[in-house]
Amino acid sequence: MAFCNTLIVRTFTQTAAMAAAIKNVTVIGSGLMGAGIAQVAAQTGHHVTMVDIDEVAVGKAKDRIGASIQRVAKKKFAQDPEAGQKFISSALEKLQISTDAISSVKSADLVVEAIVENLDVKKKLFAQLDEVAPSHAIFASNTSSLPIGKIAAATNRKDRFGGLHFFNPVPVMKLLEVVRIPETSQGTYEAMCDWGKAMGKVTVECKDTPGFIVNRLLVPYMFEAVRMLDRGWHAEYPENTLFEPCELLTNMVAEGKHGVKSGKGFYEYNKK
Ligand SMILES: CCCCCCCCCCCCC[C@H](O)CC(=O)SCCNC(=O)CCNC(=O)[C@H](O)C(C)(C)COP(=O)(O)OP(=O)(O)OC[C@H]1O[C@@H](n2cnc3c(N)ncnc32)[C@H](O)[C@@H]1OP(=O)(O)O
Ligand SMILES: NC(=O)c1ccc[n+]([C@@H]2O[C@H](COP(=O)([O-])OP(=O)(O)OC[C@H]3O[C@@H](n4cnc5c(N)ncnc54)[C@H](O)[C@@H]3O)[C@@H](O)[C@H]2O)c1
Numbered sequence: 001m002a003f004c005n006t007l008i009v010r011t012f013t014q015t016a017a018m019a020a021a022i023k024n025v026t027v028i029g030s031g032l033m034g035a036g037i038a039q040v041a042a043q044t045g046h047h048v049t050m051v052d053i054d055e056v057a058v059g060k061a062k063d064r065i066g067a068s069i070q071r072v073a074k075k076k077f078a079q080d081p082e083a084g085q086k087f088i089s090s091a092l093e094k095l096q097i098s099t100d101a102i103s104s105v106k107s108a109d110l111v112v113e114a115i116v117e118n119l120d121v122k123k124k125l126f127a128q129l130d131e132v133a134p135s136h137a138i139f140a141s142n143t144s145s146l147p148i149g150k151i152a153a154a155t156n157r158k159d160r161f162g163g164l165h166f167f168n169p170v171p172v173m174k175l176l177e178v179v180r181i182p183e184t185s186q187g188t189y190e191a192m193c194d195w196g197k198a199m200g201k202v203t204v205e206c207k208d209t210p211g212f213i214v215n216r217l218l219v220p221y222m223f224e225a226v227r228m229l230d231r232g233w234h235a236e237y238p239e240n241t242l243f244e245p246c247e248l249l250t251n252m253v254a255e256g257k258h259g260v261k262s263g264k265g266f267y268e269y270n271k272k
Contacts (some may be wrong), residue, residue: 030061036170
């Protein structure tokens with residue numbers, strides 16, 4: 001029991017220490033996603049360096065962030081414009097821009113990569129950053145579709161590597177998929193979740209599988225919409241396996257698991 005308690009206290013302490021340690025965030029890539037991630041991180045009190053290889057792009061991204069923060073502040077501080085102005089200036093003060101990834105990660109606690117969706121380019125970047133970032137720094141990729149394990153393989157910190165998959169537009173979308181690979185340590189995973197929550201996001205755990213959760217559902221759904229258009233919206237496709245009854249649902253119906261109305265389904269519901 002004493003051993004168990006020690007273990008729990010140690011695990012808790014390590015996790016709390018890692019999460020509390022995420023103060024300095026480097027976001028690599030200042031496009032649609034990187035700018036959104038950098039904005040929300042700065043808005044939530046982190047010191048952020050946003051990096052891009054393209055000097056013009058990173059400057060424009062900072063301007064876009066300024067405009068987006070105005071929208072956030074207008075809503076968040078509708079009744080108190082003065083507090084809104086403080087919120088804007090405090091966030092912008094915390095945001096630096098750079099074109100030098102190497103020097104920008106030297107004091108990073110967390111590096112979030114949101115560059116072009118190309119495995120070799122991402123691997124090359126992380127291999128370089130692994131040489132210079134502090135040993136405690138967590139690395140994360142915002143990739144939509146590439147295996148996190150393959151990207152992490154370019155580094156010697158697979159235990160401190162994971163996926164942080166944000167959704168566009170980042171300042172608006174609440175969900176954050178936190179992806180773990182088998183090597184991701186429990187402390188790293190929990191620190192990523194805690195950081196996600198500190199960013200105001202709702203985190204969901206994902207395995208490193210194609211499309212994670214959302215894109216695995218969204219992409220076939222979008223493709224099917226396009227196929228429907230392509231087919232000319234014909235009325236009936238009895239040969240299409242997509243419309244075949246699903247065994248799990250058939251069994252659940254037979255068991256009276258009709259969801260909320262029957263008090264049980266995929267979940268149990270307490271009717272009051
Ligand atoms: C099977 C194997 C799979 C293999 C994988 C293959 C992968 C291929 C991947 C391709 C796709 C990549 C997808 C990616 O990985 C994941 C995604 O990001 S999916 C996209 C998710 N996003 C959405 O679903 C957003 C949908 N859009 C909306 O909900 C709305 O358009 C909106 C963003 C809420 C905007 O609303 P609108 O009504 O259109 O516009 P308004 O201007 O009125 O805005 C409403 C409200 O929001 C505020 N706001 C909007 N944008 C911003 C911003 N940038 N910054 C701050 N605030 C913003 C705005 O102020 C309004 O506020 P209000 O006035 O209402 O208070
Ligand atoms: N667009 C989306 O809806 C969305 C949503 C979730 C995740 N993602 C993922 O996020 C990542 C970025 O997507 P995006 O839409 O923001 O792309 P984007 O094209 O808007 O921006 C990418 C930025 O990365 C910069 N860049 C390229 N190589 C670089 C390098 N080596 N170092 C520094 N900067 C570099 C480019 O100059 C560009 O400004 C991709 O992996 C994408 O799959 C995109």
